[in-house]
Amino acid sequence: MPRRTATLLTSTLLLIGLLCAAVLVRVPYAEMSPGPTVNTLGEHDGEPVLNISGEETFESSGHLNMTTVRVTGVNYRMNLLEAVSGWLSDDSAVVPYESIYPEDLSADQVQEQNAEEFTASQESAKVAALEELGYDVGSQTIVAAVAEDSPAEGELHAGDAIVAVDGEEIGEPGEVADLVTGREAGDDVVFTVVPAEQAQAAIEAGDELPAETEEVTVSTVAAPDDQRAIVGITAGVSHSFPFEIEIELADVGGPSAGLMFALGLIDRLTEDDLTGGAFVAGTGTIDTEGTVGPIGGVSQKTIAARDAGAEFFLTPEENCSVAADDVPGGLTLVRVGTLDDALDALADIRAGDTDDLPACEAP
Incomplete structure (x- = not known):
């Protein structure tokens, strides 16, 4: 066999071997890529994203799109060839x-965590939006979760409304932890509660909690990490709203749509069209006070927004430097730190005064 032919054959076999190895070798990486966007003012799978009952709503001509990131599945392991392809891609x-x-989390636990974060983001968005519009929103500290094999298991239940701890009235969840951890391990703590069923019925109806309460005594134990006194519950907040709001969006998890849900609700509940017909997309967590927080995958979300047709992208200020490092053509990044910042930016967009919008700047 001629030397040139032998060399070519050897090189070809080596290349085939390397390609096979690249396909077979699994690497500890995951890929993030642009996901679908959904207009919170419109429909998804034939159903309105925001369902509001018991209050007048208004139609909108523009877009307030929440954005998502598509990630490889929890049980999927990328091969080396896929990883290299992803590293070389501008979009992923x-x-x-x-x-x-x-x-430390199973696939089911990851899915459950994402679902819980999504539900919490909806709740925060409702509170922030309605309070921005001047509606009264009721709140009550509740037992959010009870740890398995803890002293509270079987004594307190998720959904119980916590009225007092050792006779001291509770105004917010943090006060529960402060009062319990202020005891010595082994001490008894008396919880004054309204059982979950009655509490939930009152909260959903927007009524005050019933006067009838129960006293539940739970013995504390020492926390394994720092020996502080605990009973094994997580306190949370349940809100009551003046009318019914349902956010319908399947197959989405995590907290990053909170800002866009809040803006969508404000738009639907006010006669003015917030966007003035413009195509605005965005992302960001939101708390009940209207503070906008950072999210993951912002670069993939800006690409998704641009591909969907967005002109402006509301960007959490803590994500601005990363997002501004590679802005998709035709998209204007707008820096926001609060719900009021976002509303101010939308007012400028609506009026056509876009030259002075707060811009994201590259590092």
């Missing part, structure tokens, strides 16, 4: 697998 990001799927 290859990140350590553990940064998306922590080792």
